[in-house]
């Protein structure tokens with residue numbers, strides 16, 4: 715298991731990495747112009763083209779069955795949900811990516827966002843794109859197994875046969891919603907000063923779905939390297955790219971700490 719934090723603009727840095735060297739990309743890019751005061755942003759009108767640009771570079775790095783999971787959310791302006799995430803999804807699909815699924819992160823206990831006069835949004839989307847419609851996926855790897863039930867078979871029995879076999883074998887699929895608190899992970903260091911981290915457990919859940927054991931995960935918008943923490947805990951190699959030297963340095967300390975913890979636990 716290895717990890718590295720590379721500094722710079724992710725498109726420039728990705729150009730230096732070898733083709734087909736990455737199994738999965740799990741990332742949360744800056745939302746459209748939402749955090750200008752801290753680490754900048756991309757104007758809404760440019761967001762789809764900018765996403766297609768970095769994903770084009772990412773595509774070269776991905777292995778044939780690899781995929782990308784992107785966490786972005788719209789904001790509410792003038793009483794209406796902004797449309798940049800919709801336009802971005804369409805642009806990415808038009809650029810040749812297969813959208814495998816929209817996964818949902820239920821931010822259990824997290825502060826809801828959105829319009830004050832309406833039910834407030836307490837979930838975020840994880841958009842899952844792949845090079846083709848059958849990317850690597852291990853639906854049981856997350857360990858949250860539910861029964862398949864209530865499905866009708868065709869009269870020739872062919873459809874139901876597969877379902878019965880699945881139930882008999884205890885094969886069932888992880889749901890597409892994961893409930894995870896935004897509170898800092900108790901096992902994590904106290905020093906994460908990043909303004910918008912997601913919990914390492916979120917990256918862990920996604921990683922188990924889309925990354926083979928011992929594979930390599932890239933986060934081109936690494937931030938405080940929460941994806942890297944998940945990688946170290948699960949034995950995946952990690953490459954993080956971060957534009958801000960301050961966050962890159964903070965991440966290195968965080969990952970060194972996580973690695974030391976893991977070594978202590980496995981000793």
Ligand SMILES: C[S@@+](CC[C@H](N)C(=O)[O-])C[C@H]1O[C@@H](n2cnc3c(N)ncnc32)[C@H](O)[C@@H]1O
Pocket residue numbers: 722723724725741742743744745753908910911912913934935936937938939940941955956957958961
């Ligand atoms: C939403 S944050 C990621 C947070 C991360 N998931 C975590 O848990 O800490 C996005 C990060 O992308 C970085 N960033 C923004 N534009 C970038 C670019 N063009 N290349 C590399 N990093 C960039 C920002 O500095 C910020 O730290």
